[in-house]
Amino acid sequence: MTEYRDSHNHTLADYPHPSVAVDTAVLTVRAGGALSVLIVRTGDGWCLPGTFLHEGERLADAVLRSLQVKAGVTGLSPRQLHVFDDPHRDDRGWVLSVAHLDAVPASRLAIDEQIARLVPVTDVPPLPYGHGEIIDLAVATLRADYAGRPDPAGLLPEPFTLRDLQLLHEGVAGTALPRDTFRRAMEPLLRATGETVQGVVGKPARLFVRSI
């Protein structure tokens, strides 16, 4: 096994251990098209949902557990962003916090307005303990993911039209995207179901599913 002995030849049990927490930026695109983040009420203000890691628990499971409690969400795939390790970050003691990103369809968020809110990422109130920084990192990460592939986080229920997909990507990017270029970039990465949307004004759009 790895020799984690240091220069004084101490081993695992000799040192006090930190508490480990997870904090998560839950991102979603709301009906209006705004990329938004979930924040929860704490004492006097707001912060990202988080919890302490339980014994023998995986980080991703701790994230899911905290979101289950705070927003009634299940079955997602948290992604690690960064470990915040300033020993004086938390006044209750030595706490490492592992920041996560989780993208969630808005329809799967069951938010109790008393304890949680969904706010546009362009309009986040000041948050304590570097949580604003976590959101910035999460947004940048999600945007990078969406730049090259169609809905990698699966925010859109299948099947969908190219228009649906573009509106979603514009919500994530926070800017308009050129329609023709978007189609040419994304269509090769999709599979047409052969069906079209019925009963709408205009030429019926083809329906697609993610193919890769």
Place this chain on the structure above:
Amino acid sequence: MTEYRDSHNHTLADYPHPSVAVDTAVLTVRAGGALSVLIVRTGDGWCLPGTFLHEGERLADAVLRSLQVKAGVTGLSPRQLHVFDDPHRDDRGWVLSVAHLDAVPASRLAIDEQIARLVPVTDVPPLPYGHGEIIDLAVATLRADYAGRPDPAGLLPEPFTLRDLQLLHEGVAGTALPRDTFRRAMEPLLRATGETVQGVVGKPARLFVRSI
């Protein structure tokens, strides 16, 4: 402060805490141009250098401490890659490992061949505990960094010629790069000192320093 209470309303002190370790892929480009990684001897085989986090210590400082001991290196800038959190990863108990990347000029590595080796990343022996995966992640991260900017890790002593820079980038990338395209991409991001190399065969090359 953040409410890290879970659904059972326990707090910080109620749970056992994990040990936290750091493991580091130290990457460098050797004289021959090969991107290489530092591995250290452990009992029967080899692994990445690592250590346990001491009380109140920052992760980056633990990384630097472990490298000081294992390779006599100081003053670098470790970069977090990923937290490995499988509770059964380490048979001595519950250990979270934060994988890091640190790029180091080969000239600053003081390697005692009895306890450490520098091996090309194309020729890494099988390593235990996911350390091979850490190296893959570190290499991909370093290559992404080097794709767009001149020597972002500062592996090359200033001033340098465009040829020196290209040989370094080719070492990191593991492939040849087109000379003219490389120059046109990098020159705007450098500042010419106005000096040239003296006493070499061929037209004397201009010297540059990183400008951003």
Place this chain on the structure above:
DNA sequence: CAAATAGTGTCTTTTAGACACTATTCG
């Protein structure tokens, strides 16, 4: 038909790369 939306052809601009040419040094 008008309005609305889907889908595409084509032109321009930009960029990466290929290639070849010129420039300047040493021996």
Place this chain on the structure above:
DNA sequence: CGAATAGTGTCTAAAAGACACTATTTG
């Protein structure tokens, strides 16, 4: 001079974007 290396002009191919055109539906 020839060998070696530095530096650059120019052509081509590929990609992104602008623009406009055609296609198909509802009302």
